[in-house]
Amino acid sequence: MYNKEIDRKWQKKWEETKLYKFNRDRLDKKLYCLEMFSYPSGANLHVGHWYNFGPTDSWARFKRLQGYEVFQPMGFDAFGLPAENYAIKTGIHPQDSTMKNIETMEKQLREMGAMFDWDYEVITCLPEYYKWTQWMFLQLYKAGLAYRKEAPVNWCPSCQTVLANEQVIDNHCERCESEVTKKNLIQWFFKITAYAEELLEKLDKLDWPEKTKKIQRNWIGKSEGAEIEFRIENTDITFRVFTTRPDTLCGVTYMVLAPEHEIVDKITTDEYRSSVEEYKEFAKKQSEIERLSTVKEKTGVFTGAYAIHPITGERVPIWIADYVLATYGTGCVMAVPAHDERDYEFAVKFNLPIVRVIDSADGSDAPLPYVEYGVLVNSGKYNGLDSATAKKAIVEQLAKEGKGEFKVNYRLRDWLVSRQRYWGAPIPIIYCEHCGIVPVPEKDLPVLLPYDVEFTPDGESPLKKCSEFINTTCPQCGKPAKRDADTLDTFVCSSWYYLRYPDNKNDKEPFDKEWINKMLPVDMYVGGAEHAAMHLLYARFFTKALRDMGYLEFDEPFLSLRHQGVILGPDGNKMSKSKGNVISPDSYINEYGSDVFRMYLMFGFAYEEGGPWNDDGIKAVARFLNRVERIVERVKELRGSKGKTEMSAPEKELNYERNRAIKEVEKDTEEFHFNTAIARIMELLNALYKYDQETEDKNVGFFEEVVADLLRILSPFAPHFAEEVWEQLGYEYSIFNQRWPKWDPNALVRDEVEIAIQINGKVKTRIMVPSAADDKELEDIALSNEEVKELTKGMQIQKVIVVKGRLINIVAK
RNA sequence: GCCGGAGUGGCGGAACUGGCAGACGCACAGGACUUAAAAUCCUGGGGUCUCUAAAAAGACCGUACCGGUUCGAUUCCGGUCUCCGGCACCA
Structure with a gap:
């Protein structure tokens, strides 16, 4: 009986045997599968995390079975406003709350049972990461792609602070709901407009959702x-x-x-x-x-x-x-x-x-x-x-x-990256009365974010009030000078994290150029559609800028992109605490295990659509896994019995279902159509039950073979469960070292097929015909059929349309 | 207002390139097993109507709505409505 204990058992074994460690020797087979990393919030993982990571992990496991060396890292987008706002409210320091949240989230992500290789974890708020975020800023500055100018920013008169664009909802402050005004401040900008044309034109070649490309085209507005x-x-x-x-x-x-x-x-x-x-x-x-x-x-x-x-x-x-x-x-x-x-x-x-x-x-x-x-x-x-x-x-x-x-x-504007906030990467710039704007020398990076800072909002950048931070000496003339008090927009951190993952421990440079050009671009990127115009555009800009500086040899960071849909509350509204319609995965996972939960997410929704939560079907998934387990029991029972070895009609039929399932599951999984993929596996299971019940004289060896294939194609969707029953059958660990079965086109050719007979476009009857028959033969079979003769009695046949394997349409008056 | 995407049973959702609409499930109904329940298994199923004691059988209508092309349309074309998303005085 599958349950949470089985999840733990296999998570432990996978960890101990380092099953999912990326093998650098198989670089030629590498497949970089990336999920958008998440913000470390205090709450447990929500349905959205599961819906993003679970199915994507299944896709990655499918690719692994196909022989790819999958690189699937995970990390945290750890700078940002929620932690700072939380600190203002509770007095708990953002660094403390963030690191604690990361710890609990990491634990939960491990319990999800995905293939994440934690050796390559990236946390953007740690100095060893943001050192290189600052380095990026300096490179852009050197290249003339970062500049300062006065610009109006969003200002909340009640909170006395600047707000990021995403904090402004319908021109009102996200936190206090007062109306946002504009205030002129001198700000740093990244010259994304320099790449407007390329950002637009290269969209054509990307395997991205058309909707997302459209949003970007719109945003660029040529x-x-x-x-x-x-x-x-x-x-x-x-x-x-x-x-x-x-x-x-x-x-x-x-x-x-x-x-x-x-x-x-x-x-x-x-x-x-x-x-x-x-x-x-x-x-x-x-x-x-x-x-x-x-x-x-x-x-x-x-x-x-x-x-x-x-x-x-x-x-x-x-x-x-x-x-x-x-x-x-x-x-x-x-x-x-x-x-x-x-x-x-x-x-x-x-x-x-x-x-x-x-x-x-x-x-x-x-x-x-x-x-x-x-x-x-x-x-x-x-x-x-x-x-x-x-x-x-x-x-x-x-x-x-x-x-x-x-x-x-172009409608596209340059990207404003200054934030008058504490919890972000300090902008590595020094202002000297004599020398003007002086970039911090690279050897002095990182510009550390000081811990003891007053970050209550009063309209000033918190770092301005931290004298030991703000006061420094000019790197050029050595005289007293001041640091930039602003921090970088967190979108800067997330614009290059995918470049850091494969070389996350490098303390000499952000990444090794040669290595990264082999590991990148990302082959499959999966995350929410809400990032269409921001993160995805910024990341593309960074890649192009770094390419032109000579660090990268590719044009685009993410070759393929998919968006998961949004799982809404049962009432059809977006889940939110205030609406009280938040569904927590935890109770489901405790009751059914992680495989059932993730599989239900894949089976019950069209992945790229999402929809209102409804747990009616979750029992069905649990039942399905129980049925699989029973068929596995059956295999063990039958092993001792003799049975036959030849392939007669029932075996051929079962073999047809098996090969069809392999073929269809392969195709559907490839395209993120998880719901239909799982439906096909259910059909194969139904066929196995039918064979077991209806065939007296069984081909036991063949039966087991089919069950083994079922487990192989099921394993990406229910990894713990599949590993468990695989072991029960006495097969070699791990099922994830197996290969995706090959389907045989010959098995998909049946001797006879049922086709529909239409008269004037309406289906009147169905007949069995030899699948090898050609159009002329099919026409003859149809016209000489007694029922058809009866139906067309007294009519003049004008035309017969034959669609092989599908139907015959008789046009008659 | 402009630009996208979508609209299919009671529900979630399928349907290759124009070829049997409703796969796979859920819920429901009937049956089997059981002292009983749960679990499990089997069967059924879009709607309306005709015929019938009932069953079987048949006819017609059905993929938001109206029209068109076609032997044949959920799929293509024209128009309308609704919902979702993006942009919104961008010259």
């Missing part, structure tokens, strides 16, 4: 258009606008600058200065919520200035309005109210002229604003051209005159 230069009337001042519709250039009736745009002050005439100032104030004060509201009416003011149209030479009034974003493109737009909804709305409100320059291609009377492509009108020599041709013609003309060019813009 937009092809042109930059066009306008001159301010009566001055030498020029400015450029970005547009995707240069074909509508002649429809420009006004210009709009973002209120923050730098030339606003220069061009505003005295007459309009006070209203412009007033509007700028107004725009600054608006909360994010108001600014993002789509129902909001457009606002703006005239600057008094005019621009000269680069083609027509006409005067065009220049306005400022907050519907133009300072952070995208050039921070200003040419307004074409006839062919842009926003410009149209603005023009109507402020009574600005609207000039149609595009007619619909089919000449229909399309109402304004007309935003589709079409044919140019009111555009001088460009009249009659279609939009695509006109775009090219107009930009080429402007380019000749030095007034424009084709241009690509």
Whole structure:
């Protein structure tokens, strides 16, 4: 009877025999299977951990049986806000709570019975790890990919602290629910935008869910258009606008600058200065919520200035309005109210002229604003051209005159990595009055995070108040200097951990270049879909940057990616303490054992979908394993008896089921379709029971062979259980040193198959036919069949469609 | 608003490339074993209707909805609705 004791027995044996230790000599067979590492929380493992790690481990075990040398490490993303918030609440130091949590989580992960090789564990909050996180920062800095600038950050006025983006939910603080505002601070950024094009273009080659690629494409937001230069009337001042519709250039009736745009002050005439100032104030004060509201009416003011149209030479009034974003493109737009909804709305409100320059291609009377492509009108020599041709013609003309060019813009922004928080990796930078920004020399790494720090939130970086940390000497001139008081976003830590795992004990460098280029990229990466735009993009950026610095020889960190779905509470809502719908795996595991629990997770849900929790089926899985155990008992009973040795009809039938199961389970497991894989194993078991019950004169040896194959294909899904019954049968330890059985195509060919007979597309009857029969023979068999003759009596047969092995459709009137 | 993904029995979910819809389970019902229960085993099953004492048999409708292509559509095409996810004044 399978239970928790059996789990423990085999976990111990696996550990003692070092069964899952990665063998470096089999590098040619390596398969790097990685689950997203987790945050060490105080609670026990939740269903989400099991749902991520259990099935992925089954996949990895399947690969092991196929002969791969699986590298499956585990670690902890240990820096981050929850520990710090917990400390603020309870006074328990983040380091103490985190390390304690890691200990209990490690224990539970071991009890899960996955193949994790703990020799390669990585914990991001330990100096031996974050030393190299800091080293990464310095390399990016040296490469010009890390820079400092002033930027608005999320600020919670109640908690008096900066919040990370992920802490802001619908513009409200995750902790106290007060509304988040913006505050300007000087921050460090990583220049991820330098890789925008490659990040976009290389997605095509990745074996990732299309949904995830879509999210990344969306996030990167490539937009092809042109930059066009306008001159301010009566001055030498020029400015450029970005547009995707240069074909509508002649429809420009006004210009709009973002209120923050730098030339606003220069061009505003005295007459309009006070209203412009007033509007700028107004725009600054608006909360994010108001600014993002789509129902909001457009606002703006005239600057008094005019621009000269680069083609027509006409005067065009220049306005400022907050519907133009300072952070995208050039921070200003040419307004074409006839062919842009926003410009149209603005023009109507402020009574600005609207000039149609595009007619619909089919000449229909399309109402304004007309935003589709079409044919140019009111555009001088460009009249009659279609939009695509006109775009090219107009930009080429402007380019000749030095007034424009084709241009690509991206929505992607640089990655803000500074955090005004304690529990993270200190930014390895020193500020010297004489030498300016000085990176900490690599030999001085790590910049240790001090233990005794006041980290109550009061709007200042906690490290600022720690004088022994903050005060240092300049590595260049030796004079007193100050350290950067901020810490790095924890996404920095997780952007390179997969590079550290295979060489986690290296204290000379983050990783050995030669070794890591053999172990990477990760072959299979599994984790939640919520990381689509953040972690997965950042990690790709790191890989590309390190490649260009000469450390890596591959372009992408994760060749294949799968997302597990989300297991919701029984009420269909996301599990949360406040909703009281949290399901804990523990009681199930105590009652049924870890194999039953993980197998139920695989069987009861479509892996990539997830769904509301419901334990109706968990007993079914337990019952299934009991049935397997009984068939194993049967094998032992039958061993003494004589039985026959030839393969007659029942054996052939059982052999068919066996080979079909092997084939299908192989295919389904490969694709993470665990539910159907397990269903196929159940079918094989049913076939074994049928054979046992219905066949008097058994081929005992064959029967045992089939049971052994069943155990082999079952073992990835129920590892402890399979190991146990494998032993009961007296087979050699371990079942995980067995090979995945090969299925025989010949066994899948049956002498006779049942096919459906349709008349006019409707199934009327089914007949048995020799599987070797060709189309003509099948047609003859069908038409000479008595039942078919009866059914088609008095009808004229017009056509017979034969689909081999499936059906015959008789078209008759 | 825009862009994705999804919608299949009472339930979880299957269905290759356009070829027998509902695999495998759960729950349910009937039966066997049992003093009884549990466990186990066997059988049944989308819906409506016709015929029938009942069974058997048959007809029609069924993969969100409406229409199309096709010998044949859960699958392809056009339109509509609902749910989930992403983006959201990105010029």
